[in-house]
Amino acid sequence: DQQVKQNSPSLSVQEGRISILNCDYTNSMFDYFLWYKKYPAEGPTFLISISSIKDKNEDGRFTVFLNKSAKHLSLHIVPSQPGDSAVYFCAAEGPLHADPNDYKLSFGAGTTVTVRA
Amino acid sequence: SAVISQKPSRDICQRGTSLTIQCQVDSQVTMMFWYRQQPGQSLTLIATANQGSEATYESGFVIDKFPISRPNLTFSTLTVSNMSPEDSSIYLCSVEDTGGGEQYFGPGTRLTVT
Numbered sequence: 001d002q003q004v005k006q007n008s009p010s011l012s013v014q015e016g017r018i019s020i021l022n023c024d025y026t027n028s029m030f031d032y033f034l035w036y037k038k039y040p041a042e043g044p045t046f047l048i049s050i051s052s053i054k055d056k057n058e059d060g061r062f063t064v065f066l067n068k069s070a071k072h073l074s075l076h077i078v079p080s081q082p083g084d085s086a087v088y089f090c091a092a093e094g095p096l097h098a099d100p101n102d103y104k105l106s107f108g109a110g111t112t113v114t115v116r117a
Numbered sequence: 118s119a120v121i122s123q124k125p126s127r128d129i130c131q132r133g134t135s136l137t138i139q140c141q142v143d144s145q146v147t148m149m150f151w152y153r154q155q156p157g158q159s160l161t162l163i164a165t166a167n168q169g170s171e172a173t174y175e176s177g178f179v180i181d182k183f184p185i186s187r188p189n190l191t192f193s194t195l196t197v198s199n200m201s202p203e204d205s206s207i208y209l210c211s212v213e214d215t216g217g218g219e220q221y222f223g224p225g226t227r228l229t230v231t
Contacts, residue, residue, distance in 0.1 A: 002159075032218050043209050043222030044160070046118070089160065093218055104175075105150075105220055107160040 003027045004092050006108035014116050019077040021111050023090030026071065030094035034105070035064060035075045038087045047088075048075070080115045087112050119144050119212050121223035129229045130200055137196045138226045140210035145190035148213035150220065151183070155206045166193040166210075200230045 005024045013019045021035075031052040036044035050057040050064045050073065057064050063076045077084055090108040120143040130136050140149065149166040164172040164185055172185035187193045197204050207227050211220040 004159075034219060036222075041224070041227075043121070043211075043224045046219045046221060049219060103218075104162055104165075109159040 002109075003030075004090055004106045004108040006090050006111050008111050009109070010112045010114070012114045012116060013080050015082060016079045019075075019080045019084065019113055019115070021075040021077075021088050021090070021113070023073045023075075023108055024071060025073075025092050025106075027092070027094060027106075028071070030092035030106075032093040033064070033066060033073050034091045034093070035062075036089040036091060036107075037084075038089060038110070044089055077113075080113075082115050082117060085113055085115045118214065118219075118221045119146060121210060121212060121221060123210060123223040123226050125226060126224065127227040127229075129231060131231060132201055134200055135196055135198045136200065136228060137194050138208055138210075138228075140193045140195070140223055142191045142212055146212040147190070149187060149193045150211045150213070151185060151193070151195045152209045152211060152222075153206045154209065154225075160209065163195070163208075166195075197228065200228075202230045204228065205230045 003026050034049040035047040037047045038044040048059050048062045048064050050066050055066050066073045087110045089110045091105045093105050122141045124139045151163040152160045154160050162175050163178045164174040166172050166185050166187040168187045182198055184196045207225045209222050209225045211222045213220050
C-alpha cells in the first residue's frame with residue numbers, strides 16, 4: 001500500500017523557470033516531510049524538509065509547501081538550473097505500524113526533472 | 118552530515134549465490150537502515166539495523182533472506198542470500214540525523230543477478 005504518491009513520473013522545464021513537484025499522502029499520522037534529490041549512480045541526498053506544524057519552508061531556491069487538510073505537499077524550485085536535473089523523491093515520516101513510537105520514512109516513486117537549457 | 122560509504126558499488130552475481138554489502142559511516146550513529154530500490158520503483162525499507170541486537174524487518178522481508186549485522190555504531194552489513202533475478206536492485210544504507218529526523222544515504226550498491 002503506497003502511502004506516499006508522486007503521480008508525475010517526469011517533469012521538463014526550461015532553465016530559469018519554476019519547477020513544481022507534487023506529492024500526496026494518505027496517512028494522517030505523518031508529521032514530518034522531506035524531499036530528496038538523486039543523481040544517477042548516487043544515493044539520495046537530503047534537500048529540504050517541513051514539519052506538519054508549518055505550511056511553508058524556504059531554503060534558497062527551494063520552497064516546500066504543505067497543505068495538511070489536502071494531504072498534499074509540493075516542492076518549488078525557482079529559478080531552475082541545469083544542475084537540478086535529477087530524480088526527486090518525496091518522503092514522509094511517521095508510524096507505519098501499530099507502535100506509535102515506530103517512526104519510519106515512506107517514499108514516493110520519484111519524479112524525474114529535466115531542465116532544458 | 119555523516120559521510121557514508123558502501124562496498125561493493127556494483128556486482129553481477131549468479132543465481133543461488135549470496136552477496137554481502139558493507140556500509141561504513143564516518144561517525145557513530147544510533148539508527149542505520151537498509152533500503153532497496155528496484156528498477157523504476159521507489160525506495161523500500163528492508164530493515165532497521167540495531168546495534169547489539171537483531172535487526173527489525175519490515176513486512177515482506179525476512180532474516181533468512183536478508184541477514185543483517187551491526188557490530189558497532191559505525192558499521193553494518195546486509196547479505197542478500199540465495200539470490201534470484203528478482204533481487205536485482207540498488208541496495209542503500211542510510212543513517213538518521215538524531216537532531217532533525219533526516220536520513221542520509223550511502224551511494225548504493227547496484228546488484229544484478231543473472
